[in-house]
Every structure is written in C-alpha cells, then in structure tokens.
Amino acid sequence: xxxxxxxxxxxxxxxxxxxxxxxEHDPIAMVRKEEQAKALxxxxxxxxxxxxxxxxxxxxxxxxxxxFTAGSGAHTGADKTILIDQExxxxxxxxxxxxxxxxxxxxxxxxxxxxxxxxGKMRPYLHAKFRADAHLEQSGVPYTIxxxxxxxxxDGKGSVNLYEYKGDVQYGEVPREDVASVLMEIIGSKxxxxxxYLIEGDTPVAEVI
Amino acid sequence: xxxxxxxxxxxxxxxxxxxxxxxEHDPIAMVRKEEQAKALxxxxxxxxxxxxxxxxxxxxxxxxxxxFTAGSGAHTGADKTILIDQExxxxxxxxxxxxxxxxxxxxxxxxxxxxxxxxGKMRPYLHAKFRADAHLEQSGVPYTIxxxxxxxxxDGKGSVNLYEYKGDVQYGEVPREDVASVLMEIIGSKxxxxxxYLIEGDTPVAEVI
Numbered sequence: 001x002x003x004x005x006x007x008x009x010x011x012x013x014x015x016x017x018x019x020x021x022x023x024e025h026d027p028i029a030m031v032r033k034e035e036q037a038k039a040l041x042x043x044x045x046x047x048x049x050x051x052x053x054x055x056x057x058x059x060x061x062x063x064x065x066x067x068f069t070a071g072s073g074a075h076t077g078a079d080k081t082i083l084i085d086q087e088x089x090x091x092x093x094x095x096x097x098x099x100x101x102x103x104x105x106x107x108x109x110x111x112x113x114x115x116x117x118x119x120g121k122m123r124p125y126l127h128a129k130f131r132a133d134a135h136l137e138q139s140g141v142p143y144t145i146x147x148x149x150x151x152x153x154x155d156g157k158g159s160v161n162l163y164e165y166k167g168d169v170q171y172g173e174v175p176r177e178d179v180a181s182v183l184m185e186i187i188g189s190k191x192x193x194x195x196x197y198l199i200e201g202d203t204p205v206a207e208v209i
Numbered sequence: 210x211x212x213x214x215x216x217x218x219x220x221x222x223x224x225x226x227x228x229x230x231x232x233e234h235d236p237i238a239m240v241r242k243e244e245q246a247k248a249l250x251x252x253x254x255x256x257x258x259x260x261x262x263x264x265x266x267x268x269x270x271x272x273x274x275x276x277f278t279a280g281s282g283a284h285t286g287a288d289k290t291i292l293i294d295q296e297x298x299x300x301x302x303x304x305x306x307x308x309x310x311x312x313x314x315x316x317x318x319x320x321x322x323x324x325x326x327x328x329g330k331m332r333p334y335l336h337a338k339f340r341a342d343a344h345l346e347q348s349g350v351p352y353t354i355x356x357x358x359x360x361x362x363x364d365g366k367g368s369v370n371l372y373e374y375k376g377d378v379q380y381g382e383v384p385r386e387d388v389a390s391v392l393m394e395i396i397g398s399k400x401x402x403x404x405x406y407l408i409e410g411d412t413p414v415a416e417v418i
Contacts, residue, residue, distance in 0.1 A: 078286055078287035078288035078290070078291060078333075079290075079330070079332075079333045081287070082290065082291060082333040082336050082337060083332065083336070086340075087324075091325075121288070123292065124287075124291040127291050127292070127295070131295075131340060
C-alpha cells in the first residue's frame with residue numbers, strides 16, 4: 001500500500017517511515033523543506049514537499065493510506081496550533097475524502113477527550129486536536145484514531161497496552177518507538193473506525209489488533 | 210422573548226442590549242465581571258455572570274433565544290482565539306441545543322468563508338470563526354449567521370445591504386450601530402437557518418428581513 005506520512009520529519013514520523021520502508025508497504029514522506037526531503041531520499045525514502053498551511057493536495061495523488069503525525073510542537077504559538085494541528089489535519093481529512101483514501105490514521109493524544117478538564121497552555125492544543133479527531137469521525141473516511149499517553153524516548157519494549165475508548169482513560173507513558181510499531185500494526189489492518197488509547201503494557205505489539 | 214446576549218460588554222453587544230431593552234424583548238446580558246454586571250444593572254438590564262472558558266450553562270436557564278457577539282479581541286493571543294471565538298461559541302451552541310433554544314444568532318465576519326485565502330494574523334481567527342459557524346449549521350439549533358463587513362464606529366444610517374450568501378461576497382464597511390439594528394430585525398423574525406452578509410447600503414433596516 002502507498003502510505004502518505006504527514007509529519008514524516010517528526011520523531012514518531014521518522015521511526016514510522018523507517019519501519020514502513022522495511023515492510024511490504026511503500027511510504028511517501030511529506031516534509032516541508034528541501035533539506036528534509038534530501039536526507040530522506042538519501043536514505044531511500046520517497047518524499048513529497050508539502051506545507052500544511054498551503055495547498056498540499058498534490059501529495060495525495062496515487063495514495064491509498066494516510067498517517068497524520070504532524071504537530072506544531074511545543075515551541076510555537078497557538079496560531080500554529082490552529083493552522084497545523086487543527087486546520088492542517090482537517091484539510092488532510094478533506095483531501096483524503098476527495099481521493100477516496102482507504103485508511104486515515106490520526107495520531108492524537110491523551111487528554112483530547114476532555115480539553116475543558118485542563119487548565120493552562122495545553123488546553124488550546126487539546127481543543128484543536130479534539131476538533132480534528134471529531135472531523136475525521138464525521139468525515140466518512142475509514143479511520144483509526146490513536147491516542148498515545150505521555151511520549152518518552154525510551155527504547156521500545158515491543159509490548160504495549162492498546163485499548164479501545166469506552167469513556168474511561170487509563171493514563172500512562174509509552175515510548176515513541178512503540179507508537180511507531182503500533183502504527184505499523186494499524187496500517188497493516190483494515191480501517192474499522194476505531195478510537196484507541198495506547199500506554200505501556202504487556203501485550204506483544206504483533207497481537208494488539 | 211428572553212434573549213441571552215453573550216458578549217454583552219462588547220461594542221455591538223452594548224448597543225444591541227440597549228435596543229433590546231427598549232423593545233418587547235427581554236435581554237439577559239452575560240458578562241464576565243462583577244463591575245460590568247453592575248454597570249448594566251444600574252442601567253436597568255438583567256445580567257448573568259458567565260465566563261466562556263468555564264462552565265456557563267446556568268446562563269441558559271429560561272432563555273428562548275441567544276445572540277453570540279463575544280470575541281477575544283485583537284489584543285489577545287491565538288490561545289484566546291481558540292478558547293473564546295471557537296470553543297466558547299461551540300459550547301454555547303451545544304448548550305443552546307440542550308436547552309432547546311428557538312433561535313441562535315451568531316455574529317460572524319466577512320472572510321470567514323475562506324480563511325485559506327488570507328495570510329497573516331487574521332487567518333487563525335477566520336479559521337476559528339468558520340469552525341464555529343459550521344458547528345452551528347450542523348447543530349440542529351435554529352439559527353441565523355450574520356457576517357458583517359469591516360466594522361466602523363460611524364453613526365448608524367438606518368439603511369444597509371443585507372444579502373444571503375450564495376458563494377459570492379461583496380466586501381464593504383458597516384457601522385456597528387447598523388449591525389445592532391439588523392440584529393433586532395433578526396431576533397424579531399423566525400429562525401430560518403440563513404447565512405447573511407451585511408454591508409452599508411440603501412435598504413431601510415426595517416425592510417431587510
């Protein structure tokens with residue numbers, strides 16, 4: 001499957017693209033800058049230049065699945081939260097619909113289920129992610145939403161706790177590498193319009209779906 | 210009709226509340242601060258304290274119509290654009306639905322129809338307003354959306370150009386006082402789920418609806 005990875009230069013994005021490259025799937029890494037593209041191409045990865053704040057519809061040509069793991073990051077203002085985390089994601093979903101994408105995988109986050117419970121700087125971000133997730137759920141595009149817990153740079157354990165959302169959230173941490181591995185399992189399975197939470201745990205990644 | 214005015218301390222909000230008070234309708238001015246409430250109460254207006262960033266569901270008790278004219282203003286950051294212009298509005302719509310409100314009037318703005326056409330600081334605001342308007346359109350709450358042109362502090366002319374959106378937008382200015390007068394006409398008519406644009410023009414306000 002041709003998989004467009006939006007946010008391929010992010011920490012999870014890089015790990016995920018590396019795993020995709022070694023699989024039967026065919027990653028297309030969307031990045032914003034020429035130098036990011038060059039580094040990926042040197043590593044044998046197909047790339048496409050695309051900026052979420054501009055027209056990036058060309059990136060969807062011939063694509064069968066999309067993984068959205070872009071984020072404005074902690075060091076930019078709330079304007080970028082709107083432009084990237086919310087609107088970049090929602091535009092990606094609209095483009096996925098236009099291009100009849102078979103599986104849209106959204107990397108979301110814990111806490112997104114209830115932004116009003118949170119005070120402080122995180123809250124606008126959680127609102128933006130909530131709106132993007134809701135847009136996907138209502139879009140008609142086959143999807144999986146993945147809400148990992150607090151991300152760490154620990155080595156992946158190869159085992160996790162992936163559970164479907166039923167109104168309760170169990171908080172926890174999870175290494176980015178395990179998130180990338182779970183994304184591989186998700187992209188290898190049929191989209192069934194599910195909303196998952198992910199924390200560390202004891203289930204082997206190969207058995208979570 | 211009991212009309213909850215959200216953003217009653219704003220420039221349009223104040224003018225509109227004054228007009229409502231002189232009509233057969235019964236304004237309830239929602240404001241954030243005690244001193245704002247006191248000034249309004251001294252002027253004979255019923256008030257309710259409510260903060261769009263917190264729980265303000267109490268403000269909807271016994272209310273039949275809602276006019277949302279709140280805004281975070283030009284002097285705050287994009288975090289407030291999310292918290293007030295987008296999420297405050299969307300929460301108001303959800304509460305209106307819960308309370309079976311008969312008419313929700315949203316004061317929106319010109320340019321909201323296509324935020325991606327705009328560069329710079331206005332764009333996050335236009336995105337946020339677009340999402341709020343779309344939420345209202347999809348809510349099932351009977352509504353009117355009003356998108357005035359560039360607001361001026363000129364005296365009202367008593368005549369305007371109010372037109373329904375059919376995909377084309379005619380840009381222009383409009384005095385805030387005329388916006389408040391048009392809101393009176395809207396609140397005096399049945400909600401018919403319409404999206405209007407408003408600029409200066411020659412149609413007497415009393416004849417626009």
